[in-house]
Amino acid sequence: MGRLKGRVAMITGAGRGIGFAAARRFAREGAQVCLTDIDEEGIRRAEESLRGEGLEVFGLRVDVTDRAQVESAVEEIVRRCGRLDILVNNAGVIRDNLLFKMTDEDWQTVMDVHLKGAFYCSRAAQKVMVEQKYGRIINISSTSALGNRGQANYSAAKAGLQGFTKTLAIELGKFGITVNAVAPGFIETEMTRATAERIGISFEQFVEEVKKQIPVGRIGQPEDVAAALLFFASEEASYVNGQVLYVAGGPKA
Known part of the structure; x- marks a missing residue:
């Protein structure tokens, strides 16, 4: 506990799923968290x-595709x-x-x-982070x-985010800002439930098939x-920059 004490975090797409879980974890570690x-x-x-739960958070409605709202x-x-x-930068949608x-x-x-949203948010955030000489951007x-x-x-969008991550890591590293990415595999969220519905099977059936490959x-x-x-948000990762960490239960997608 307390690994993010004194830090301030902005998490996009924080109303549910991965974004909500990240907000809870960061706040439990002492960060002030803005849920967007x-x-x-x-x-x-x-x-x-x-x-x-006694956590220090506040929410803002933000459309990440709107530059003015992001700024x-x-x-x-x-x-x-x-x-x-x-x-x-967690906000995302599917249109499979x-x-x-x-x-x-x-x-x-x-x-x-995925891409314009991450661009707008990162560009706005780095202005503050450069002045501070400190920052963590995680896509x-x-x-x-x-x-x-x-x-x-x-x-294509998720692959683009990996290139975006590595490029920002090169550009921003000298300002004390690290930029990394997390690449989840199959995670139980509303989005994966929607995928099961799209292909016409129950979520339980979907999970049983997917588990065979994990x-x-x-x-x-x-x-x-x-x-x-x-x-990636912690001090322990200060020398980790421009990396993509797959969180997928195994070495393959």
């Missing part, structure tokens, strides 16, 4: 839940907390389909949320970056990803 999400009702529920959120965090130390069925909107929506990629049927858009013999939980995020 486009779903205002979801962010309020998350804020109420974590405050009920305003960063300004508000600094106004409230005096600094911004950690950014987790085979290539010949994928619409322009399916493609663009996924690119905008959420995916094993889908290695290719996944029906996810040409999502796979060496540790189970699917992941949001808390598994939160633990990896905590490592």
Whole structure:
């Protein structure tokens, strides 16, 4: 406990799933956490839940594809907390389909949320972090970056985030800012439940099939990803920069 004491974190897509688990873990480790999400009702529920545990959090509705909203959120965090130390670019959506069925909107929506969103948030956050001479930017990629049927858009976006991560690591390292990525495998979230629904099977059936391919013999939980995020956000990872850590229960996607 206390590994993030005195730090201030902004987590996008924090209303549920991995983002919510990360917010809880960071706050339990002493950070002040700003939960952001486009779903205002979801962010309020998350804020109420974590405050009920005695954790220091606050929520802001933010559409990460809107530059003005992102910049305003960063300004508000600094106004409230005096600094911004950690950014987790977690906000994401899926619009799965085979290539010949994928619409322009399916493609663009996924690119905008994952890539434009990470770009806007990182650009706004680094201005503060450069002045502080300290920062941690952590991007959420995916094993889908290695290719996944029906996810040409999502796979391309998640692979793009890995290149984005490595480039920012080179540019920002001299300012005391590290940039890394976590690439989850199969994690039990609303998003993976939606995938089961898309392919027409129950989530339980989906899990049983997926588990056969995972060496540790189970699917992941949001808390598994939160633990990896905590490592990259901590002082222990100060010499780890530009890396992609797969949290997938095995060496393959």
